[in-house]
Amino acid sequence: MSEFKTLTVTCQDGYALAARFYAADPSQQKPHPILICPATGIVQGFYHHFAVWLQQQGYDVMVFDFRGIGQSLHGPVKKSTASIVQWGQLDIRAMIDALLAHTQAEKVILLGHSAGGQLLGIVPNYSKVQKVIAVSGSTGHLKGITGRTGLLAPLMFYVIFPISRYTLGYGPTHKIGMGENLPKDVAREWAQFCSKPGYVINAIGKQIQASDDFHAQVQCPITAIWATDDEIATEANVKDLIRLYPNAATKIVPLNPKQFGHHSIGHMAMFKRSHQNLWAVIENEIAA
Template sequence: MTDRTPTAAPAPAAPVTAPAPEPMTVTCADGQRLQAHWFGARGEVHPHPVLISPATGVRQQFYWRFADWLASQGHHVMVFDYRGIGLSLDRPLAGHPAQLVEWGQQDQVAAIQVVLQRSGATQLVLVGHSAGAQMIGLLPNHHRVARLVGMAASTGWFGGMRPAFALKAKLGLGVLVPLATVFKGYAPTSWFGLGENLPAAVGRQWGQWCAAGGYATNAVRHHGAADFHADVTTPITVFHATDDDIATSATVKDLLRTLPAAPYTVHTVHPADHGLRHIGHLDWFRQSHRGLWPMVLAAVRGQASQTAA
């Protein structure tokens, strides 16, 4: 006889899930504590860990999928929130004393130190989104950055934007946000589609730096001991999309001119070339745009050629 007893189908394999990111605390030189998350490398560990520094008004969670993907490629990765925003907001936003210049001089400096201490590396790669890539000239430990990969990185200079968007940016950051700050005690940037609400001084300085051009140079122009822009020799790779209203060819050039000794490569990316309808200023890190991530990884690993200024 033929045994017709049905056999059980093999149990489906349990889905492979990445380990949850590990919460960390970054303590700055002035005592300010920042909240961060660590994504441990999986597989063969690459010698350079990665620090992801957010854009102005963007919380660290926005970068977690990208950070986890980098970890799956063998990089230790840390993501953090600057003082006064996201998980690092440790007091009421109204009246918060944070200043934009402190995001570089204090927060990024401390975050770099923590990543190097945790990983045991001597240098790291800084993946900076917008403002996260604009402040390397404020860092006394800039030599610890092996490469800077700037995503949508520029000075946000109003004079380098397309006229229609420049008008909106001037009105929002130059007039409405400062006025609202007087009444609210903080910068209600979310009202104007400019990300999370910010501490008052951060919002004001953001507008002032974008109006003047040169971004962080405005904070240290008369403070030579705190100005490292001319000393930075870190290779820089900038990615910006053709449909980005903020990081345009002109505003990218405005950033690079502030770092005259740094070799650089600029990649101007057309969304349609990657089967995308839009990239803009933010979409680089979205799961829907993960097709862009391998070219970012190549830059993280220094596989893109560098062109001197």
């Protein structure tokens, strides 16, 4: 029977994050534990079945809610001061250290979904990451987004978010099927970062000091896995993310839904049990 342990991880600024730890069988334990960093507005429970599967493959796994999301939201969302910059500088940093302390490993494998795989360049303890697997990871640049999402995103970023910031006090993403409602600064930064190429690189010199930009220092391998029918992590936007790490060994793995017997994969389905035949592809990149 698979089990996980609930944890509370305290960040450098005192903020408490809710997390789950899935311990592998010691007889099968792999040397590097996996930290699953969620997509924007997606709660840790979404990754449960995938985490259990990784646990069964011999990996210690930790997954968490970013501040302002799910069980890491303390109080009404409209009062949350969480930001995407804090997710990278404080939350991922704290989770890396917590996972290393929990497992006594030397480094972690960071498996990031969408935004969760886009922030290593602003994570202060980036050197404690063995490799990055960015699933549906890209910069999300508006001009690279396609399909229905390409029509919805500008409306969300330039109309809904600015108005709701003052009328509701948060980004109302739940009603449009895009995860949990977002703290207002998360919504604002999401729109800001995706309005130009480079995502979080657009915050350097603004919300982020130049000395806290670690993109060029990152040297661990980075693999971006994306679905060819993903309207957000398109080929152009995946390549836009990879270019931000000039000194890292990078790899791009495209997945065609039909080749794996699926009608679609998109931005979210790789972690669903309906698409479990994709998990071995992800694990192959983890183990490579």
